[in-house]
Amino acid sequence: MTGPNDPSTGPSVVIAGVGRFGDLHARVWAEAGARIAGLVDPDADRLAEVGRTHRVARTGTDLAALLGQVRADIVVIASDEASHAELAMTALTTGSHVFVEKPLALSAADAWRIADIAQAHQRQVVVGHISRFTDQMTRMRARVERGAVGRLCALRLRRDFSRAWFLSFGDRVDPVWESCVHDIDLAISFAGTRVRRVMAMRSGAAGDAAPSVVTALLEFDSGVIATVESAWLVPFSAPGTLDDGPLDLDGAIVGEAEVLGLDGMLKQRLVSDALVEWTKAGVQVPDLSLWPEEDGAVGGALRREVRYSLAVCTGRGRPDLMPLEQACWGVxxxxxxxxSLRTGAPVEPARR
Structure with a gap:
C-alpha cells in the first residue's frame, strides 16, 4: 500500500549541487514525500558518496545531459552561486519547476531572464530565502500586516557569521550575495515594495577582511528605510549555533532584526538564551529555527520551505510567501x- 508521502508516488526531484547543503536538501525533500530521481555535481567523487547515502543511482556531472535521461518534476539547485542562473534556465527550458537556493542570480538581467523563461514555459520558480520561513519572521510579518506597529517606518537588520566561514567559503563571491542577501530579502518582505536607492560602505579598518564587513542603507519606494549590516568576524570562541545538527557547519550566526512603526516596534535576536548548553565540547546556543532535528527528521524553516515549494510546484499552493518578482527585486x-561599494556613491538599482 502506498500513501501521499510514499516516495514512489511523490514528484521526482533532481538535486543539482551535492555539497553540504545539497546533501541536506536531498534528505529533506525525500522526508517531505519527493522521490530523488537524480543528482548532479562536477565532483564525481562527492557525487558517488552522496548517491550512496541517498540510494540514488542516476547521477551525472551535467544537468542538461541528466535531464535528457531522467524525468524531473522539480530541479533543486544547491550549487555554487555563480551557477544558479544557468542551471535554473536549463531546468526551466526542459520543463521542470525550479527550487534555487539564494541568490536567484548574480545579476538583475539574469534574474529577470529566469522569470521570463518560467512564465514562457508555465513553470514555477521558488527561491530559497529560508529566513522568510522561520517562526519568528512569519509572526513578525503577520503582525506588521495586521497593523500592530502602525505605519512601517524603518527596518534594522544585522547578521554576523563566523570568521572561519569567510576564510573557508565566504569569498567565493562577494559576501553581499552570501550574507547581506538574506536581510535584503527580509527587508523587501516587510516593505513589500522595490528598493529605490542604496548607499553602502565597507570597513577600511578590516584590512584584507574588508569584503566581509558591509553596512548598507536601503530606501524603498514606500519611503521605508532599512539598514543591512554584515560582518564575518564572529570569533571561534563564540558559542556555536549550528554545531550539533544535520548540517556539518561548525560556527555561529549572530544577528538581530528590528521593525519600527509609528505605533510600535518588533525585535528578534538570532541568538537567544532560551537554551544554552555547557558541555565538554564547550558552550552552545543551538539554533532551533533553521533546520533542527525533530523526531528523527529535519524540521524548522527548511522543512516548511520545502513543503511550501512542493505545494507551489505541484499546483496545490499559491506562490505567495516567496514571490519570484520579489526575489528579482532582491537581486x-x-x-x-x-x-555602491565600488564607487562610494549612492546607486539606484537597475529596473527593467
Missing part, C-alpha cells in the same frame, strides 16, 4: 549595493 538591490 537588483544586491547588485546596486555592490556597485
Amino acid at each position: 537588483e538591490a544586491a547588485e546596486a549595493i555592490i556597485e
